[in-house]
Amino acid sequence: MSAIAAFLLAQAVPAAAVPPAMPALEEATARIEANDAQLFWGFFEGCDPDAVAELLHPDFRMLHDLVGMPHDSAEDIVESSRRQCARRAPGGEAEGYKNRRLLVPGSRTISRLGDWGMLEEAHHTFHEWRGEEIGWVQTGGGRYLHIWQWIPAEERFRLLESLSLDHGPAPQYPPARD
Incomplete structure (x- = not known):
């Protein structure tokens, strides 16, 4: 190799690493x-918001049909959940309170948003624990749309926005007869 070629090679700027592309639909789905299950477990039944904080985009915001914008950042929703979990802990004003969220089977659709994210839409139900005698009772339900942004540098999705809507009471059970 000539001295000039060696000099030019040494001065060459390395090619920038190409960020990883968003996974194909099957893997992204x-x-x-998995993120959805972890997210709702941490905020509901598991009551461990710190375990799900990493799933949230720093610019996360939540819009809710009944209350407007209850959370305008990841930090805000995690801190709010910490307070709720502290209320449920031994000695807290809501000691022993348990609730859960269940995905309605077959209701979820996930689709691509260009090459930058995914849209998740589904229905879910909400339940409260009423003790050993009664067990879990459905208290309501709703629908949600989540926008998951692909973060190439982290090679993962983070929840950017949550739209929670169509909230309503639990349907009567058994159903009323006409």
């Missing part, structure tokens, strides 16, 4: 489903 599996990741979103």
